[in-house]
Amino acid sequence: MITLTHFLIVGACLFSIGLYAVMARRNAIMVLVGIELMINAAVLNLVAFGRYDSEHYGGQAFALFAIVLAAASVAVALAIILNVYRHYKTINPEDINHLKD
Amino acid sequence: MQALVFYAFSAIAIGSAVVLVSMQNMARALFLFFIVLFSVAGLYVFALADFVAITQILIYVGGVLVLMLFAFMLSNKTLLDQLQRGTSHFFALPVWQALLISACFLAILVYASLQLGTFQPAWMVAAEAAGTTIGPADSTVNHIGIHLMTRYLLPFEVVSILLMMALVGAAHLTRKEANP
Numbered sequence: 001m002i003t004l005t006h007f008l009i010v011g012a013c014l015f016s017i018g019l020y021a022v023m024a025r026r027n028a029i030m031v032l033v034g035i036e037l038m039i040n041a042a043v044l045n046l047v048a049f050g051r052y053d054s055e056h057y058g059g060q061a062f063a064l065f066a067i068v069l070a071a072a073s074v075a076v077a078l079a080i081i082l083n084v085y086r087h088y089k090t091i092n093p094e095d096i097n098h099l100k101d
Numbered sequence: 102m103q104a105l106v107f108y109a110f111s112a113i114a115i116g117s118a119v120v121l122v123s124m125q126n127m128a129r130a131l132f133l134f135f136i137v138l139f140s141v142a143g144l145y146v147f148a149l150a151d152f153v154a155i156t157q158i159l160i161y162v163g164g165v166l167v168l169m170l171f172a173f174m175l176s177n178k179t180l181l182d183q184l185q186r187g188t189s190h191f192f193a194l195p196v197w198q199a200l201l202i203s204a205c206f207l208a209i210l211v212y213a214s215l216q217l218g219t220f221q222p223a224w225m226v227a228a229e230a231a232g233t234t235i236g237p238a239d240s241t242v243n244h245i246g247i248h249l250m251t252r253y254l255l256p257f258e259v260v261s262i263l264l265m266m267a268l269v270g271a272a273h274l275t276r277k278e279a280n281p
Binding site: 007008009012029033037050052053060073079083085 | 114118131141144145150156160164165204207210211213217218224233236252253256257264267270272274275
């Protein structure tokens with residue numbers, strides 16, 4: 001029998017891995033992948049809790065909204081990363097330290 | 102049998118995520134991200150959310166991952182730069198500190214999840230008593246469609262406007278510079 005705790009622990013592992021990627025990687029695209037992993041863990045938790053709500057389907061509906069918001073944020077973030085690359089010729093977050101040229 | 106498949110999906114998801122964050126080659130890392138997304142979609146099916154799983158595959162694998170591959174190929178020079186190690190700043194901590202922080206976070210989250218097994222929230226107990234949990238035989242797509250158009254109409258419209266703003270903003274950011 002698969003209980004809620006199983007989902008929560010898998011979500012916790014994915015979230016921590018995403019957090020590690022955000023803090024340790026020196027590449028803006030990998031940082032973005034880490035953020036996506038964290039969003040996926042959150043959506044997994046939403047869906048797992050949503051199993052207990054067959055009246056309003058709140059968990060699954062808001063999981064859909066979260067997926068859509070993640071897709072929108074990825075589009076904007078990648079546009080920003082490409083602009084930064086065009087300007088600095090690198091996407092290492094450590095080298096990007098000017099607000100204005 | 103069901104539990105076995107669940108464990109297999111979670112092992113694939115967590116294992117490839119761990120390899121993903123420790124990999125230097127970014128193209129391979131992105132394709133591992135593909136595998137992570139697919140197995141997380143499988144986990145959604147186990148939580149009886151088949152429509153969310155299909156949406157995950159359509160949007161993430163079909164849209165987000167292709168976008169990321171494009172961005173990776175348009176900024177390819179960083180593959181060479183990645184081997185260099187810079188000094189530490191707040192945003193990119195040295196690896197062991199990041200490892201320590203994520204391990205502490207994982208410990209807290211797992212502890213809280215294990216607590217949930219003994220102390221269930223009242224609304225979950227009430228839902229189980231009233232029998233209003235989602236069963237394997239329920240048609241979730243039907244219900245989600247009805248609820249999106251009635252109960253969750255306002256968030257739905259707000260999300261659609263935000264999507265349009267993100268589209269316009271992304272197109273604005275990546276346009277070629279006009280002559281000043």
